[in-house]
Amino acid sequence: xxxxxxMEGPVTLSEEAFLTIxxxxxxxxxxxxxxxxxxxxxxLQLLLKATKADDKGSNKGFEATYxxxxxxxHLEKGSVQVSDSAVYFxxxxxxSNYKLTFGKGTLLTVNP
Amino acid sequence: xxxxxxxxxHKVTETGTPVTLRCHQTENHRYMxxxxxxxxxxxxxxxxxxxxxxTDKGEVSDGYSVSRSKTEDFLLTLESATSSQxxxxxxxxxxxxxxxxxxxxxxxxxxxxx
Numbered sequence: 001x002x003x004x005x006x007m008e009g010p011v012t013l014s015e016e017a018f019l020t021i022x023x024x025x026x027x028x029x030x031x032x033x034x035x036x037x038x039x040x041x042x043x044l045q046l047l048l049k050a051t052k053a054d055d056k057g058s059n060k061g062f063e064a065t066y067x068x069x070x071x072x073x074h075l076e077k078g079s080v081q082v083s084d085s086a087v088y089f090x091x092x093x094x095x096s097n098y099k100l101t102f103g104k105g106t107l108l109t110v111n112p
Numbered sequence: 113x114x115x116x117x118x119x120x121x122h123k124v125t126e127t128g129t130p131v132t133l134r135c136h137q138t139e140n141h142r143y144m145x146x147x148x149x150x151x152x153x154x155x156x157x158x159x160x161x162x163x164x165x166x167t168d169k170g171e172v173s174d175g176y177s178v179s180r181s182k183t184e185d186f187l188l189t190l191e192s193a194t195s196s197q198x199x200x201x202x203x204x205x206x207x208x209x210x211x212x213x214x215x216x217x218x219x220x221x222x223x224x225x226x
Contacts, residue, residue: 032212043202043217044155051212089155098143098162098206098213099170104154 002027002094006103013080013110021075021106023064023090033057033066033073034091034100044089047075080110115139116218118203124224131190133221135203137183143206144186145215146170146178148199155202161186193225 007022025033032051036044048057053068062077073090090103115138125131135144146158147170157170159178167178175197179187190197203218 034214036217043219044204044215046214046216049212049214051210093213099145099157099160100215101157102155104152 002031002092002101004090004092004101004103006088006090006106008104008106010107010109013108015082015110015112016079017110019075019077019080019084019108021088021090021108023073023075023103025071025073025090025092027071027092027094027101029094032093032097033064034093035062035064035073035075036089036091036102038087038089038105040086047088080108082110082112084108085110116203116205116216118201118218118221120221121219122222124226125193126226127194128192131193131223131225133188133201133203133223135186135188135218137186137205139205139207140183141205141207142183143213144180145204145206146176146186146188147202147204148172148197149202149220150199158188158201190223193223195225197223198225199223 003026005024034049035047037047038044048059050057050066055066064073064075087105089105091100117136119134145160147155156172161167161180177189201221204215206213
């Protein structure tokens with residue numbers, strides 16, 4: 001079945017530091033890839049997505065590129081802010097299109 | 113905002129009692145999902161629905177049942193709650209954007225089984 005592996009946290013950074021959260025996937029067919037963010041006490045929110053190889057998803061300064069050759073979709077941000085502190089989930093639609101498989105989540109804490 | 117509400121938002125119940133969680137959506141989405149979130153496990157799919165009276169199991173469906181008698185409501189029932197079902201439960205819907213189904217989540221229900 002489909003699976004997603006993302007780097008284990010927690011990740012602690014200082015404000016304005018560079019962020020990378022690694023994500024690799026195993027999926028059948030032509031999966032779409034997603035990053036979701038969860039702020040404390042809230043549900044998951046879609047952060048960005050990519051639907052085919054070499055696509056780059058971007059939103060709120062975050063970026064991730066769909067790399068089919070390495071089955072990866074790493075999340076990056078050039079300069080994090082305290083307000084980026086949250087849990088980040090990588091996900092893939094795998095072969096189903098309407099079902100998602102998520103990684104275990106990575107807790108990011110940004111200190112001022 | 114995908115118009116998803118969950119009720120109750122918090123519940124404490126005793127082992128062996130039945131519990132029903134409700135997910136309500138206002139935008140006529142076909143697909144609805146129930147997940148549970150636990151430390152170290154991330155988000156895991158319990159059941160999903162692809163239409164009224166059409167449901168299927170996810171990866172952690174044991175001990176749970178669902179019903180969808182109308183488009184807007186998707187109910188999750190724990191027939192006899194156990195402590196291992198203490199978790200945060202999220203409902204989600206799928207909305208197609210181009211050729212991709214994007215999922216949108218409700219605010220969650222925190223369930224504690226004592």
